[in-house]
Amino acid sequence: MIGDSFRIAYRSLKERKVRSILTIVGIFIAIFTVFVLLSLSVGLNETIEEQFRLLGTDKFFVMPKGTLMGMGQTSNVELTLDDVGVIEKVNEIEMVSYYNFASVKIEFKDVVKYYLVIGIPYEDINGWEVFREVYNLDTEDGRALKKGDRKKVVIGSEYKHNNYMGREVKVNDKLLLNDVEYDVVGILESVGNSQDDKQIYMTFEDFKELFDSGDRVDFMMVQIKQGYDVTDVADKTERRLMKAREVDEDTLDFTISTPEQLLESFGMVLNILMAFLIGIGAISILVGGIGIANTMYTSVLERRKEIGTMKAIGAKNSDILSIFIIEAGILGLIGGVLGLLFGVVVAKIIEYIAQLYVGEIIQASMSPIILIGSLAFGFIIGIISGYFPSRQASGLNPVDALRYE
Numbered sequence: 300m301i302g303d304s305f306r307i308a309y310r311s312l313k314e315r316k317v318r319s320i321l322t323i324v325g326i327f328i329a330i331f332t333v334f335v336l337l338s339l340s341v342g343l344n345e346t347i348e349e350q351f352r353l354l355g356t357d358k359f360f361v362m363p364k365g366t367l368m369g370m371g372q373t374s375n376v377e378l379t380l381d382d383v384g385v386i387e388k389v390n391e392i393e394m395v396s397y398y399n400f401a402s403v404k405i406e407f408k409d410v411v412k413y414y415l416v417i418g419i420p421y422e423d424i425n426g427w428e429v430f431r432e433v434y435n436l437d438t439e440d441g442r443a444l445k446k447g448d449r450k451k452v453v454i455g456s457e458y459k460h461n462n463y464m465g466r467e468v469k470v471n472d473k474l475l476l477n478d479v480e481y482d483v484v485g486i487l488e489s490v491g492n493s494q495d496d497k498q499i500y501m502t503f504e505d506f507k508e509l510f511d512s513g514d515r516v517d518f519m520m521v522q523i524k525q526g527y528d529v530t531d532v533a534d535k536t537e538r539r540l541m542k543a544r545e546v547d548e549d550t551l552d553f554t555i556s557t558p559e560q561l562l563e564s565f566g567m568v569l570n571i572l573m574a575f576l577i578g579i580g581a582i583s584i585l586v587g588g589i590g591i592a593n594t595m596y597t598s599v600l601e602r603r604k605e606i607g608t609m610k611a612i613g614a615k616n617s618d619i620l621s622i623f624i625i626e627a628g629i630l631g632l633i634g635g636v637l638g639l640l641f642g643v644v645v646a647k648i649i650e651y652i653a654q655l656y657v658g659e660i661i662q663a664s665m666s667p668i669i670l671i672g673s674l675a676f677g678f679i680i681g682i683i684s685g686y687f688p689s690r691q692a693s694g695l696n697p698v699d700a701l702r703y704e
Contacts (some may be wrong), residue, residue, distance in 0.1 A: 319630060326634025326677055327589030327641070329351055333580035334642035334673045335663075340573045342664035347569070357393075358433065359533040359557045361386065361519040361540070376552045379513040385543040386521060391532045394430035396420070397519040398538070399506050406475035407464040416476060416499045418506020421446050429520050434490065440483035441470035448502055449461065452476070453485040455496040460489070463497055474499070477509055491654075502504060529557050584680060587634065590683035627681040635677020 363376035387395050396419075403416040419430055421444050430436070431443075444453055458468040468474070472483045481501065490494050506512060523532045537555045546552055646663035653661035 319594070322590045322594040322630050323634040323637070325587040326631050326680060327638040328585075329580070329587035329680070330635045330638030330673050330677045331642045331645070332583040332638075333577075333676070334669065335637055335646050335649070336576035336580050337573075337669055338642070338665070339661065339662045340569065340576055341661035341666060341669065342650070344569050344573075345664055348661050356529055356558065357525070358429070358520060358522050359529055359555060360516070361521060361536070361553060361555050364552050364554050378516045378519065378553060380516060382540060382553075383516060383519060383544065385540055386519065386536055389532070389536050389539055391523050391527045391535065393522045393524045394429060395429070395519055395521050397516045398430065399503065399510075399515060401506075401510050401512075403476050403509075404478070405464065405499070406478075407468060407472070408466060410465040412464060414497050414499070416452075416501060416506070416509075418501055418503045418510075418512075419444070420503040420571055421448065429522050433520050434495070435489065439488040440645045441483070443485055444500065444648045447506060448484070450479075450481050451484045451501070451505075452481045452653040453487060453500045454483055455498050456489040457486050457493060457496040458488050461493075461496075476501075479509060481505075483661075487528045530559070533557055549641055588680050588684040591630055591681055594630070602632045624682055624686060627684060627686075628678050628679070631680040631681020631684070632674070634681075635674045638677065639673045642673070643670075 302309075339454075361378065361382075363378055365376065383395055383397055386392060397419040398420075400415050402413055405412045405414060419427060421427055427443070438453070439456065440459070441453070452474065454468060454474075457463040468483060468486075470483055470486060474481050474483060476499070487500075489630060501509075521533075521536065523529055533555050540553060540555075541547065541551065544552065643663075643665070650661060650663040
């Protein structure tokens, strides 16, 4: 009987092509919207989790209060090399790396741009290794900076591959930074983020000279010794630094963050974003569900005589119910398949465009759970939306149904 139900349902949909297509479009839009939003938000979450996983569990970060992790936002509060010394004296700490950053005027062959330059201490090669590991930096051409380098810089891949300065910048070329000439000794591999790939790196001493920054330190990366808990060491370091800077909980002017804390903070923001996106998708789902319900109620009214005939020749209520539920499910499934296919294409297009401008942090997740879930969701929406019209159809009195005109 199931096979007969499918054939009858298919025939009914085929006879009402325009209405069926319009109903399918409603589900198509709903599934398409939900898939794209979920795919991008889950992909963003996975990318951020992977980035924090790469940081490891043996590091934490110290920055002036009001500074975001990374580069590009400064604070009125200043940390100094004296604070670096305080942290280095904590027994559980292996090493401390740090850097400064500032916006700089970049000139190359009469082209002028403004972007970030980073000053890193190269006197301690281990400190550079911590920095390199955290930011996933590897040299593609030339070499990295080394101890004793002066007036030399390493540049991001955008200067070579995407002609950020209007033409390719090569090793041994010269850049003017705030009107001071520097030699390019190395070009870094892309880190997958166009923002980071535009940065310029110089020694801490050159940075101090170029910006007259003195002993200021904008950001510290602290690696702990093996066998210690990063949260415990971070708490101990915070107490030491509070004492050295003569601040308390109310006047605290710096922030210490572990990868777990940062991930938790990002997670809260992402959860809010995902809830918002799901809310938008839910509206589309509601509209699509109403479309299916409306189609099925109309179908019941139009086919009352057909229903009466089927009941008169022995069809049970369950048979009538299954025909209409299958019909609604087919509408939902077709809409789901089309929405999923189109959603995959659009999500990948958005991912591609986003990576051109903001890097690989925006990725569309093609998780089997999302793919299969979207298809199942379309079918389930169809069944749920068609259940009450189907139940109404199955409950019709055969005599009344046959008299219906």
